[in-house]
Amino acid sequence: MKLSLHELDQEISEIEARIAAERLALEDAVTGCTNSLRDTVASPKTLLALAGIGFAMGKLMFGRKQPEPQQVARKAGILGMLTGVAGTALGLMQPKFGVGSIARWAASRAFSGRRAKSAPARSEPRSAASTAAPPRATSYR
Numbered sequence: 001m002k003l004s005l006h007e008l009d010q011e012i013s014e015i016e017a018r019i020a021a022e023r024l025a026l027e028d029a030v031t032g033c034t035n036s037l038r039d040t041v042a043s044p045k046t047l048l049a050l051a052g053i054g055f056a057m058g059k060l061m062f063g064r065k066q067p068e069p070q071q072v073a074r075k076a077g078i079l080g081m082l083t084g085v086a087g088t089a090l091g092l093m094q095p096k097f098g099v100g101s102i103a104r105w106a107a108s109r110a111f112s113g114r115r116a117k118s119a120p121a122r123s124e125p126r127s128a129a130s131t132a133a134p135p136r137a138t139s140y141r
Contacts, residue, residue, distance in 0.1 A: 003011070040046060
């Protein structure tokens, strides 16, 4: 089967047109796929899902370390008791607890027995006149 030059040129141009059409269809398919992929990846649902997966993977890989048990300091004997009492006293000496009132109460409780034995009780209470300061001499000239 021998073809003439004119028939060969016609068949070549048909094949070239078919190749060009397939090339255009391939470019359209690739452009459509990239646009679809870009829209899918940039959607809020996908971004939130990827962030959640990343967070879960990070927790699995880096977040499950066992804490080391800390050694508890032990205080021995009377020294431990004294430091505990001192710590409690210092803890109570905060402004919100009213240090003055607590200190006065503790001092009155501690020294009430000693004061009653050592100082004699007064028979008559002091009057306001005996405790007032003497009047000053002033001139208004």
